[in-house]
Amino acid sequence: MASDKELADFLAGVERRxxxxxxxxxxxxxxxxxxxxDAMIKLAEKYGDRPPAELPLLFQRILQNTxxxxxxxxxxxxxxxxxxxxxxxxxxxxxxLLETFEAQEGSAAAESSEQRLAREQVLQLIDEEIQKLxxxxxxxxxxxxxxxxxxAETAAAMGCSEGxxxxxxxxxxxxxxxxxxxxxxxL
Numbered sequence: 001m002a003s004d005k006e007l008a009d010f011l012a013g014v015e016r017r018x019x020x021x022x023x024x025x026x027x028x029x030x031x032x033x034x035x036x037x038d039a040m041i042k043l044a045e046k047y048g049d050r051p052p053a054e055l056p057l058l059f060q061r062i063l064q065n066t067x068x069x070x071x072x073x074x075x076x077x078x079x080x081x082x083x084x085x086x087x088x089x090x091x092x093x094x095x096x097l098l099e100t101f102e103a104q105e106g107s108a109a110a111e112s113s114e115q116r117l118a119r120e121q122v123l124q125l126i127d128e129e130i131q132k133l134x135x136x137x138x139x140x141x142x143x144x145x146x147x148x149x150x151x152a153e154t155a156a157a158m159g160c161s162e163g164x165x166x167x168x169x170x171x172x173x174x175x176x177x178x179x180x181x182x183x184x185x186x187l
Contacts, residue, residue, distance in 0.1 A: 002052045010055045011040050017148050018063055025067055035070055039063040122185055129179045133172050140168035141176075 002010070015036065022032035039062045047058050130138060136158070143154040144165070155162045180186070 001049050002055060004048075006052045007044060007048050007055070010052065010059075011044070014056070014059060015040070018059070020148055022063065022067060026070060031070060035066050036063070039066045042066070125180065125183060125185060126176070129176050132179070133175060137168045137172040137175070140165050141172035144169050 018036045018039070019032055022035050023029055026032050026035065039059065042062050043055070043059050047055070047062075050058065130141065133141065139158060140154060143149045143157060144151070149157065151162045151165050154165045158165065
């Protein structure tokens with residue numbers, strides 16, 4: 001069974017990656033922070049007595065479920081706002097909630113359709129190029145830059161030296177940069 005220190009160490013170690021993963025999914029720093037904190041609290045309250053080896057998988061499942069709950073609540077909230085906004089008085093015929101809603105600068109809602117399409121196309125091209133990388137380079141690249149693991153963690157997970165991880169990552173980034181430049185994409 002996990003001691004309080006083991007649980008605290010696990011949560012401290014997973015906090016940053018969980019936050020980045022959640023921000024990527026919900027695109028809102030404040031909501032992501034709330035989701036990660038809720039997931040950590042649920043893990044500590046309900047599964048803190050489990051063996052330390054079980055904590056990573058349990059935490060990931062709790063985090064995913066907490067994100068799904070967030071999206072469900074958001075959908076219900078948006079439905080009610082839409083319903084109540086349509087209940088305006090007779091002199092509010094020209095009222096449109098979308099006209100009064102201001103999208104937050106830098107958010108997905110503030111993007112034009114053209115910007116959104118361009119971003120999606122670039123992301124699709126990047127994904128295609130990542131899939132073309134050799135398996136070890138792709139594995140090292142994704143662990144280091146997607147999962148935000150440090151060199152030592154990546155080396156341990158891949159079962160190789162830290163130098164090999166650095167080499168794989170370097171080759172992967174150079175290959176991706178060259179392939180994207182050839183397609184006219186500069187990041």
